[in-house]
Amino acid sequence: MTRREQIDLLKGVIETDLLIIQETFYNSIKTRELDKTVLIKIKNYLENLRTILDYLAKEVLENRCNRQVRNYFPIMNEGLSDTKIKTSISGCFPGLETDYPELFQYFINIQPKYHTDNKWLTELNELCGSNKHEELSLQVRKDEIVNMLTLNNRHTYI
Numbered sequence: 001m002t003r004r005e006q007i008d009l010l011k012g013v014i015e016t017d018l019l020i021i022q023e024t025f026y027n028s029i030k031t032r033e034l035d036k037t038v039l040i041k042i043k044n045y046l047e048n049l050r051t052i053l054d055y056l057a058k059e060v061l062e063n064r065c066n067r068q069v070r071n072y073f074p075i076m077n078e079g080l081s082d083t084k085i086k087t088s089i090s091g092c093f094p095g096l097e098t099d100y101p102e103l104f105q106y107f108i109n110i111q112p113k114y115h116t117d118n119k120w121l122t123e124l125n126e127l128c129g130s131n132k133h134e135e136l137s138l139q140v141r142k143d144e145i146v147n148m149l150t151l152n153n154r155h156t157y158i
Contacts, residue, residue: 039136
C-alpha cells in the first residue's frame with residue numbers, strides 16, 4: 001500500500017471517528033452522563049491526525065531530500081526565533097531549502113508563529129503528547145452548538 005493510500009485510509013478512519021465522537025457527546029447530553037470511552041476515541045483521533053502529518057513529512061524527506069531517516073512533521077514553538085525555526089526546519093529536511101525553496105518556505109509559513117490560523121497545530125501537538133504520555137483528557141466543545149447540562153445545580157459544558 002502506498003503512503004498516499006495509507007493517508008487516504010487514515011482520513012476515512014478519522015472522518016468516521018469524528019462522527020462517533022460527536023454522537024457520543026450528543027448521547028451524553030441526552031443521558032447526562034459521559035461515556036468515558038470517548039476519551040480513548042479522542043486520543044486515537046488526535047494520533048491519527050498527527051500520523052497523517054508525519055507521513056507527509058516522511059514523503060517529503062524521501063522524495064525531495066533523498067533521506068530515509070524517521071522524521072516528524074515540524075511544529076515549532078511560537079516563542080522560537082525566526083532563525084531557530086528556519087534552522088530546525090533545515091535540520092528536519094536537509095537540502096530542501098536549496099533544492100525546493102518553495103516547499104521549504106511552505107514549512108516555514110505554516111508554522112503557528114507566522115500563520116495564526118494554524119495555531120491548531122500547536123494544540124494538536126500538545127494534546128497528542130499529553131494524551132499519549134500523561135493522561136487522557138476531555139475536550140470541551142467551543143462552537144455555536146455548545147450545550148450545557150445542569151448537574152446538581154452546577155453547569156457542565158459538553
